[in-house]
Amino acid sequence: MINDNFDIENFPIIESLQTNFTDVISLLGEDVDREGLIKTPERASKAMKFLTSGYEIDPAAILKGAMFKEDYKEMVIVKDIEFYSLCEHHMLPFFGKAHIAYIPNGHIVGLSKLPRVVDVFARRLQVQERLTDQVLNCISDTLKPLGVAIVIEASHMCMMMRGVQKQNSATTTSGFRGAFKEMKTRNEFLKLIASSLS
Known part of the structure; x- marks a missing residue:
């Protein structure tokens, strides 16, 4: 919620x-x-x-309300964030999971706030590409971390129920800022979100 x-x-x-x-x-x-x-x-x-209640909420305010000073400068990952959105082209659902990482630069944020930011942007008429950029930019601009990364994997009902009617297709989008532009850091993130630590 x-x-x-x-x-x-x-x-x-x-x-x-x-x-x-x-x-x-x-x-x-x-x-x-x-x-x-x-x-x-x-x-x-x-x-x-x-x-579409995301229009009523300021996602940056969610992050600002739970920022804490901390010297930790290693990668923080929240993965498998479930989300549900509406495609702006057909107003049909698309849904999936978002994986987010950031490297703090003097501040950390309450972990539950990252999924909440995803929800705010997902609860608008959307396209997956814009959703990816909006979440990435909000975290980058608000927390000003050393780096931010996001990968979103989603299934689109506009492709499954109508049009090409491909039931097993999935769409992946990604974005990287700061330290995640470096291949080594990016690969570490991608490896961690692909693995199961349990």
């Missing part, structure tokens, strides 16, 4: 979204008064507002 107190009922946009979802259902040829669909516009509106 981005915010445990997130209350979808507080958004006045819900009523307008309901009207539009009702129109969409009707245009598709369905009976909006059918028992199973009576509350669908309301449910869909609340779901859509939640799934």
